[in-house]
Amino acid sequence: MAENENGAAPQVPQPPKMNILAQFVRDMSFENILSQKGVTGEVQPDVQVQVNLDAKKRSTENQYEVILKLKVEAKSKGTGDHLFLLELDYAGVFQIENVPEDQMHPFLLIECPRMIFPFVRRIVSDVTRDGGFMPLNLDTIDFLALYRAEIAKRQQSNADAPVA
Template sequence: MAENGSAETGAEAAPADQPQVKMNILAQYIRDLSFENLLAQKGLGGEVQPEVTVQVNLDARKRSVENQYEVITKLTVNSKNKSGGEPLFLLELEYAGAFQIEGVKDEQLHPFLLIECPRMTFPFVRRVVSDVTRDGGFPPLNLETIDFLALYRNELSRRAQEQTAQA
């Protein structure tokens, strides 16, 4: 019985050391959306072979309420014709989520906000992009899954290189 008692004590001690992480999505919304169908505006003859580039930026802000944060995924989707480089469409989207986050240590909060929160809202971002491109007169664009951890690491290394270059 003593072994069971010590095992229980060990099991009870672990959760006290690490608070349980709680994340609730309070709201999701489009902050800004722009779609320009340049192909229709300028007219383009011949065969069109689209080449699509996607740029992703993330931003996180503390809200006025305790433990609440706004995380914004900013996408710029640019499509050009492969053969001549003529622009086909331009889509700019800022999609935000309001999150209630508890139990994350201060030193882990920044990566949590810029990795885990965008992972939660990404399926909705993907749907908006697909719907807008379809409604704009193009085949629906289904974005590949974004590796937010790699994106975060790349940004950290870019900032470190910038600081090294300035020093």
């Protein structure tokens, strides 16, 4: 191994290391609007899913909290009546090491949500089933595409902002 100017061996970059320390439901609400109205008969749902992400550094070194926020709204295809509304904030606490600072933001908003998404999918399925509907099995979310779309949206809004 070659030595650098100081006579020391060059440092080999360490691979990124991530551990999920905890995951939990921060907030959840399920409103079964269909049963509140007393509607009967066959209903075909039209489901809309909104996804938002939030990440923040915790006070402990190398720890971050990532929150995946879902809003799932179902309406009747025929009448447009609301069937149910599910809002879920699901958090994961991650210990992350060896990720360069300039890559931390995408890592937190792409890789971390990817790790906790299967648990979110299961909760949504269970809650909708227990609420009296067919279990809703969410399609896999492309967090990379979601991240790129958010960055493009921010760049566009910055470009549209008036220069003072």
